[in-house]
Amino acid sequence: MATTAHAVAMRGVSKSFGGVKALVDVDFAVDKGEVHALLGGNGAGKSTILKILNGVHVPDAGTIEVDGVPLAEHTPEAARRAGIAMIFQEMSLIPTLTVAQNVYLTREAKGSFGLIDDRTAERRAKALFDMLEVEVDPNALVGDLGAGQRQLTEIAKAISQDAKVLVLDEPSTALSVSDVERLFAFLRKLKAEGHAVIYVSHRMDEIARIADRATILRDGRHVITAPLSELPVETMIGHIVGRRSRGLSDVVRGAAAIGEPLLELKNVSGMAKPRNVSLVVHRGEVVGLAGLLGSGRSALARVICGIDPIVEGQIHVAGKPVTIASPKDAIDAGMALVPEDRLRQGVIAEHSVLSNVTLAMLDRLASGMFLSNEKARALTDEQMAALRIKAASRDSAVRTLSGGNQQKVVLGKWLATMPDILVLDEPTAGIDIGSKSEIIQLVRELAKVGKAIVMISSELSEMLSACDRIVVMSDGRVTDDIARADLDDAETTDGDPVTRLQAAERKLQIVIQKALTRSDAHVH
Template structure:
């Protein structure tokens, strides 16, 4: 690998924002035809470094060299023109447009100055898809695609720029094991073409399957770069957090009590594959929901929250019927939902941290039609302190926080509504190992307070490490409910395939 020439070299890059030193003399070298993993806790500076590379931010000092030549990009277009592309964790796509329109947006091939050459668009799209073994209809609207297909589409788009450097930010965060295997095949094809790939991931196990080298960042600084063959997960975690993290999961202190919620024969109007789902949840219990991609896990919790219309079924809370016909009803009835897609239906990126914390509890701050600003301030300070939210101030825009801190804000938002039932859809998606531990602690502490928690997760170790019971979905059916202490990954996967 050392014989592979350096394709990209970042030297002593620094970047500061008001009150924050985001990057401090960071170095990074990516070799041709290799995968270079970049890891670190949320807020370590990984995204800021990539934004400096991509021309979104301008570094305060330092240089970037591409194939030995010094470069500097004023904007992302210049980076793309030089063959540097980025597949973002939060996909920025126009859902109502077709795949080919998204793929060639801003650079449509033209027959003449007034007419787009659609035949060439289709032909080139099919060629790229075939080369990367991607099976997507180029003419379908993006909003019709699954998250995994949209992810593959973005990788194809990056490849279409004849990319030399491709940055992949959490590319497997929404993918099943089968889809991850496909992604890795695509990455290996790109590597054979001579691309240098910067692979950002919090799933440390997977980088050992795909990476050649790993660089660790912490608090805006470069800490170490090592061949992947010379480190293990323990080494990487120690470098990331600056201390040994002996246990990946906190001690279970919650003790389930009496039945809190009963769900009977739930079927959904617009999700006909969700049929006859029944289960119970005890106070102080953490119920995991497992299943493969397309098993309808998310649809179940959205049905409970009134986001999807029920065709049949009842929800009882402490023995009384809950008429959760809408999210507003559900909030009044003591339900809270932490959604899978923070960006699309969780955070309000343009609003402040303060507004994001308080927005679901505004009725609680009104007195005679006037907002009680003192109570708002006290609640916001309490959430920031209790959940250890790293933010320059309560007025900082939500979009400027790391993913882990955004997730903590969302937890804080719902805690202020004092829910009885907390529905969590992939609560640690895109969050680093240190922040995950804090989220796990929070979930267990909430259960210990007597709340009922329903948690969807695609990470099997997470389900086995945090929950008390696991409900396994398969093609819209409940394939089984198992006690966490008495099950294993093999049993859960067998149940997940039961109705396929």
């Protein structure tokens, strides 16, 4: 009996970017009529392999077959012709058009005079949703739909193009519990009809419910492919975490000298997130905000620093209530936010180190109506020395610096405002392990001189290396508040630092996954 071809078979796929190996000889196969989970931590290679499958990147080595047919060309158009569709939450939908118009965009039905026939599109879209047993009004404007129905519209659009393989990347991030249930019912229907679904999510509870098999990548390499029945949550987390680089495990955290409360949040809520968050951060303390994408960590940072409005609750700084209605209010209150996207929000890449470091301080560096060049140079030199910024000179353009040194320039800009409270959103994103270690060490040094620091990071090993306490968030709420020491395993305290860090990360991952279940129960 002949073997049925895989829906997708990727063999020996490798890809490097500027000498960095993103994928090394990876095999990845998905069968028809299955939901296959693709798992791994940040930097594991998930996005790269999916972009190769979708024709966005060309592999350096390896082969790709769809339904047994080799892909000879690596372009998005070739992938679409082969029947591969990447499902975005709403990126390709036009809010001012109806559901039916979006589903058949660029493939509109035409009437006898060559005019667009919207009624035929509506009838076809309704038949498509009926077949998939979901309720979405084909006449509704996409802009009026909830996140769940936009997601279903996106999937219906792919199905209408005869897509055989659907890729869903973190599809539930913006969905309610009921929307997730509708999405799952939809995916089970597609699976029964022989479609292959690749499902990417950090939510292990979802993976356990919807996936038939899982493939786990780590550091660009294939770790395991197995049925979900053989992969309990703890086993999945163990494979995802693996053994980390020594770079972070060697960071000396040291005992924190905790002082008085500097930042207090009392039942703080934003427009959608955060929700009723109470939190205290002391002088000399680094508090980490942990949670998955959509948990509300960055939303909380934006509310604290006046970028998004506070709807309810109070913020106290050094024991006194403050009104934070704008970033300027936050700066005046002694707070500074180091944003996640340093190139778009943190620095002006074409400008010099001096221009960037002094940007938030221009009013304080003025002598009369003019900027004091002497003060600007002195301040820049001070920050470059304190943060060990490596640049040819203070006049070097920031774009010529390494990623780690660019991040130090962002830190220097805000430290120049002399804040007591620092909010760091993904401070080590996109920089190499050596620079990450140096940034984490800087965070510890800043705490040691009395700063109160809130740190958001998707890299749990970084958070465990930097923080004295870790607050877990899910769906905008605080679910756990854990002392860093409580995550150390008594059995591994005397062992290898890498092993200790790995054990702590596994424990924290499990806490985060359990928080999701409690959060979903709260919604019900």
